[in-house]
Amino acid sequence: MKIATFNANSLRARIEIVTGWLAENRPDVLCIQETKVQDHDFPLEAFENSGYNVVFRGQKKYNGVAIFSNSRISDVSFGLDDEPKDEPRLAKAVIKGVTIVNTYIPQGFEPDSEKFRYKLDWFERLGRYFQSHFKPTEKLVWLGDLNVAPEAIDVHSPEDLFGHVCFCQEVRDALKKVLAFGFVDVFRAHCTEPEQYTFWDYRANSLRRNRGWRLDHIMATKPLAQRSTACWIDKTPRSAQRPSDHTFLTAQFDL
């Protein structure tokens, strides 16, 4: 079973990238973040002949999540339990007996901002969400744009970025606390190499200089992680009309 994640930064702007990648790679599940489309404008027609079902929740301009699958999608819900639920940031579903939680975690703006406090709270609330709905012994995947680089190896310049909202100690501790539920970082379980990035800022020519970050993740509970056989990063083709600043991250499970 192949499970993948991609931050689209507008699904409509990158529809050919997504349909093309699906056709070529045929994952069982593809989770998307930052669809940036309201539900009544979701580009369903583009996927009509793709062989994929899709569930989604969006809003105007920002955020938005979607789950694609070539199998039946059941037990669908959106958002955290308490207010603000942030439905366009969390999609949950069960596919082939695996529970999928697809999140677009708030980016956090700057360390001294209200938005960063909101981000840290979001991790706390997500930790409670996992505790109250699931057990670490079940087949559960938490994936998406988590907006955290877990370790120094996961950013291009750890010394320079230590105060950043996606790398500072507070946010890494917040991530660790959620992972303590019983999640394994599937990519790192298979690859310990440095410079394995999933995101490059559009600004400052960061892709050319490989000034990247590993912010997109596939976390799996131990029983599931033990069955993972590979995990890899596909860069979106820069030759595409509209390339993306994020990659497709895929995990393969022997299920």
Place this chain on the structure above:
DNA sequence: ATGGTCGGCAACCGA
């Protein structure tokens, strides 16, 4: 050098 570039969507916000 504390900038830069995208996307949405119509003046800036968010990343």
